[in-house]
Amino acid sequence: xxxxxxxxxxxxxxQSATFTKEVNAExxxxxxxxxxxxxxxxxxxxxxxxxxxxxxxxxxxxxxxEGYRERCDTSVTLGTRFARNPIxxxxxxxxxxxxxxxxxGPAKEALGRGASAAGTSTTTGDGGMTxxxxxxxxxxxxxxxxxxxxxxxxxxxxxxxxxxxxGQGAKPGGGGMLLGQKxxxxxAEMRTLPKWIDQRSACRHPDWTGPDxxxxxxxxxxEITDWRVPxxxxxxxxxxxxxxxxxxxxxxxxxxxxxxxxxxAATQDVFIEHVGLPTLACIRPAVQALQDxxxxxxxxxxxxxxxxxxxxxxxxxxxxxxxxxxxxxxxxAMGDNxxxxxxxxxxxxSTSGAYDDWHEGRDPAGITTQxxxxxxRLDPVEAGRRLRNYLKVMTLEAQTIAxxxxxxxxxxxxxxxxxxxxxxxxxxAKVPLAGTDWYPGKSGF
Amino acid sequence: MQTYDLAEKGLRGLNSILHAxxxxxxxxxxxxxxxxxxHAIAVGLDAPLEVIVKGSTGYYCxxxxxxxxxxxxxxxxxxxxxxxxxxxxxxxxxxSQYAGATGHGGLLVIKGNASSRCGISMKGIDxxxxxxxxxxxxxxxxxxxxxxxxxxxxxxGDSIYEARLFVRGSVKSLGADCVEKEMRPEHVDILKGxxxxxxxxxxxxxxxRYGSARKLYNFxxxxxxxx
Numbered sequence: 001x002x003x004x005x006x007x008x009x010x011x012x013x014x015q016s017a018t019f020t021k022e023v024n025a026e027x028x029x030x031x032x033x034x035x036x037x038x039x040x041x042x043x044x045x046x047x048x049x050x051x052x053x054x055x056x057x058x059x060x061x062x063x064x065x066e067g068y069r070e071r072c073d074t075s076v077t078l079g080t081r082f083a084r085n086p087i088x089x090x091x092x093x094x095x096x097x098x099x100x101x102x103x104x105g106p107a108k109e110a111l112g113r114g115a116s117a118a119g120t121s122t123t124t125g126d127g128g129m130t131x132x133x134x135x136x137x138x139x140x141x142x143x144x145x146x147x148x149x150x151x152x153x154x155x156x157x158x159x160x161x162x163x164x165x166x167g168q169g170a171k172p173g174g175g176g177m178l179l180g181q182k183x184x185x186x187x188a189e190m191r192t193l194p195k196w197i198d199q200r201s202a203c204r205h206p207d208w209t210g211p212d213x214x215x216x217x218x219x220x221x222x223e224i225t226d227w228r229v230p231x232x233x234x235x236x237x238x239x240x241x242x243x244x245x246x247x248x249x250x251x252x253x254x255x256x257x258x259x260x261x262x263x264x265a266a267t268q269d270v271f272i273e274h275v276g277l278p279t280l281a282c283i284r285p286a287v288q289a290l291q292d293x294x295x296x297x298x299x300x301x302x303x304x305x306x307x308x309x310x311x312x313x314x315x316x317x318x319x320x321x322x323x324x325x326x327x328x329x330x331x332x333a334m335g336d337n338x339x340x341x342x343x344x345x346x347x348x349x350s351t352s353g354a355y356d357d358w359h360e361g362r363d364p365a366g367i368t369t370q371x372x373x374x375x376x377r378l379d380p381v382e383a384g385r386r387l388r389n390y391l392k393v394m395t396l397e398a399q400t401i402a403x404x405x406x407x408x409x410x411x412x413x414x415x416x417x418x419x420x421x422x423x424x425x426x427x428x429a430k431v432p433l434a435g436t437d438w439y440p441g442k443s444g445f
Numbered sequence: 446m447q448t449y450d451l452a453e454k455g456l457r458g459l460n461s462i463l464h465a466x467x468x469x470x471x472x473x474x475x476x477x478x479x480x481x482x483x484h485a486i487a488v489g490l491d492a493p494l495e496v497i498v499k500g501s502t503g504y505y506c507x508x509x510x511x512x513x514x515x516x517x518x519x520x521x522x523x524x525x526x527x528x529x530x531x532x533x534x535x536x537x538x539x540x541s542q543y544a545g546a547t548g549h550g551g552l553l554v555i556k557g558n559a560s561s562r563c564g565i566s567m568k569g570i571d572x573x574x575x576x577x578x579x580x581x582x583x584x585x586x587x588x589x590x591x592x593x594x595x596x597x598x599x600x601x602g603d604s605i606y607e608a609r610l611f612v613r614g615s616v617k618s619l620g621a622d623c624v625e626k627e628m629r630p631e632h633v634d635i636l637k638g639x640x641x642x643x644x645x646x647x648x649x650x651x652x653x654r655y656g657s658a659r660k661l662y663n664f665x666x667x668x669x670x671x672x
Contacts, residue, residue: 033666034666035666147566148528148547148566148568151528151547152509152528152530152549153489153491153509153511153528153530154491154511156489156509157489177664179664180662180663191587192549192568192569192587192588193587193606193607194606194607194662196663197606197662197663198662198663198664200585200604202566202585206543206546206547206562206565206566206584206585207505207523207524207527207543207546207547207562207565208523208524213504213523216484216485216503216504216505217504217505219484219485220484220485220488220504220505220508223456223457223460223485223488223489224460224488224489224508224509225489226460226461226464227457
């Protein structure tokens with residue numbers, strides 16, 4: 001008793017803010033295995049995002065529209081610059097490219113079903129186009145990737161648009177790897193490779209380098225398809241001003257800009273978290289490039305990477321985008337990371353909401369797998385219905401905000417509708433800090 | 446034989462009229478004059494046409510060919526016969542880089558030399574080069590055959606998958622995971638058939654065969670120095 005009374009007070013154990021539990025666990029994992037961590041998804045770190053922006057809404061100087069009574073249209077047309085048949089969408093929310101191989105057959109079918117029911121497009125991925133995907137997608141964008149897995153002129157001609165993929169936001173400058181455990185007989189056949197081997201997707205195209213070559217490549221694709229379909233150029237966000245300008249110079253109808261929150265099927269964690277730009281940071285420079293070249297709205301801009309809600313859609317459009325693309329959010333809507341599979345996520349050493357070992361092919365939700373038993377868990381009709389509902393909710397949300405800002409079409413959003421909650425967001429989005437008329441870089445402060 | 450003056454009538458007209466020909470057409474033979482190095486000549490053909498280009502071409506001549514027989518009476522720019530599915534393409538002169546890139550099928554014959562990355566990512570195409578090929582040829586080659594009657598440059602077959610490479614001359618260096626392999630009777634037969642199709646009088650016994658060691662097929666941290 002006396003000893004306790006005389007004990008010297010001790011400091012509490014303090015966890016390092018630098019060497020966190022997560023950091024230490026990764027150090028121990030690396031030390032044990034000798035290899036970097038690979039995972040799916042996009043950047044998980046906190047970065048300035050659409051949450052850091054607010055809409056101002058109508059006021060004395062702005063006239064709102066009546067919710068549920070006055071029209072607020074949502075359509076968008078992509079590919080109006082050169083294509084004879086631009087893509088007309090009912091909503092400005094598209095489904096981003098995700099491959100059959102990374103995703104199961106039922107998952108790809110569900111994406112097509114959901115997108116079609118909502119009046120929008122879906123996109124193929126590395127590995128080519130499946131007949132089921134084409135059949136269930138009223139508007140299908142065919143990705144033209146460095147690997148050219150499954151690329152063929154028949155599918156090219158039956159696509160509604162072609163997306164030349166230069167990079168993606170999760171790994172700009174990097175290729176991909178579909179690990180052997182996800183290579184089923186069908187995936188192997190589509191990619192002309194043996195079963196069970198890791199399938200490397202190249203980081204750059206095999207037959208062109210640089211914007212001058214890209215211009216000729218786009219010419220070739222247009223000639224093959226008789227100038228019928230739009231040609232998109234997708235880039236991972238790194239140098240959005242120059243990449244947009246060069247894509248325009250090369251002849252793109254549509255520029256797709258993918259921020260670092262955009263997902264991937266499998267890449268090194270260090271790549272996902274440390275390379276690229278946040279989505280919020282790339283929109284204004286891309287729009288500026290289009291404006292400087294006098295092609296804003298003539299060449300459409302599609303933004304992707306971390307789009308989750310109608311508010312995100314509205315903010316992207318207000319900053320100058322014509323449409324957005326979603327990937328991770330679509331998978332979640334279909335059932336990815338659903339808590340109902342929690343016991344199985346625990347068995348895999350994860351938890352619902354955090355499961356990202358998509359490359360291992362053991363997805364309990366049956367989405368990021370080629371295991372027939374797991375894939376059978378996903379009902380493509382039901383998953384498609386869920387995706388359709390989600391797309392409709394996002395659209396309703398965006399319309400709600402648009403009416404409050406006095407806009408009768410989603411395309412009428414403008415940056416003036418926005419303010420920023422943080423200096424970083426104000427600087428990136430070039431909208432005033434809330435309650436001020438100033439943002440970093442604006443002269444006259 | 447239909448004659449099309451490319452300099453006078455333009456590229457769009459040429460590809461448009463060639464695409465309009467179906468398998469029942471009587472206009473099966475075409476001669477393209479004054480190509481003057483234009484890009485994307487005779488791309489995306491999908492009928493059994495015979496097209497002769499009277500001169501040299503720019504990028505991607507005969508790209509994605511499907512069933513046509515296309516002859517370039519000159520040299521070809523980058524990416525000749527890229528992603529060819531079937532049919533044949535013959536280049537009387539030299540070919541620039543990426544010849545036959547990602548091709549899935551058909552036969553590409555280059556009677557001169559081919560530059561770097563010949564057959565890159567090839568997926569089933571057969572390529573016969575009468576002369577030499579440049580560096581990084583057959584990079585990530587997945588399937589098909591590349592026959593080189595002359596010499597091969599640096600890093601032949603780097604990261605190769607299941608394609609077969611036959612070289613008669615010297616190989617400056619082999620790329621990662623590419624090794625010399627035994628030339629068994631079935632390979633001699635394959636090579637003989639390719640040489641015959643390419644109208645090339647060479648003895649298969651003079652060639653050596655290269656292919657994948659298959660050591661990099663699955664990522665292994667112990668092979669990291671080779672990646």
